[in-house]
Amino acid sequence: MAEPMRIRATMAGDVADVKVLMNHPMETGTRKDAKTGQLVPAHFISEVTATINGAKVLEANIGGAVSKNPYLGFKVKGPKAGDKVVVNWLDNKGDKNTAEAIIG
Amino acid sequence: MNALRRNVLKGAAGAGAVAVAVAAGLLKPTQAMAAWNKGAFEAKNVGDAMKGLGVSGPADSKDITIKAPDIAENGAVVPVEVTSGIAGTTSIAILAEKNASPLVGNFNLMGGTQGFISTRIKMGQTSLVRAVVNAGGKSYTAAKEVKVTIGGCGG
Secondary structure: OOOOOEEEEEEEOOEEEEEEEOOOOOEOOOOEOOOOOOEOOOEOEEEEEEEEOOEEEEEEEEOOOEOOOOEEEEEEEOOOOOOEEEEEEEEOOOOEEEEEEEOO | OHHHHHHHHHHHHHHHHHHHHHHHHHOHHHHHOOOOOHHHHHOOOHHHHHHHHOOOOOEEOOOEEEEOOOEEEEOOOEEEEEEEOOOOEEEEEEEEOOOOOOEEEEEEEOOOEEEEEEEEEOOOOOEEEEEEEEEOOEEEEEEEEEEEEEOOOOO
């Protein structure tokens, strides 16, 4: 099962700066295993959504071309310190993970 | 020793099940969102990828800034930051033009999210990194070349 994901959210003026670090191998499906010469099956996060206090702020479709252990940063205008950020991801094998953080 | 191991395993399994249940509950909104855009992601060239995204003939814009290294030593991890100064930006897509599948990601922004996305991408070879921004029903684009010393796709 997926490892925890880390979220850091800080206010900079009236903008919340959200940084998310997900744990995922992000296999494209085109890489060959160095030992066996076999293709490593595709395994990557395909969808990421983020909400702040329950309201959706980001909906992303990503592919295997995002680096291993994906990093995602975005900025949201409006929230206040103490608001709750929730990030969910879903991968191409149906695995999912969720994490939340309080904006500081 | 063995009994302890059993207990630890049992504990771990229990915690795992809870995590799955929580995730399932919290992930409901995800299921309602648009399905993963398979066509656009599997497109083998920039034109098809854009078509898959529903974009045609985006206008060049100086209001889109792409921050990426001029030379990336490691194509497996290329930091890319896209800032759109265009008012009403609703989505930002990132493409690595010469990747086998150019589309890296498409980010839909809503609810006060600003025209800014920062991430790390894989690049197979030296190529333009292109951002496509949708704002007010129109499409805009900008690109920046990143030289890659060691490719990060396949191999």
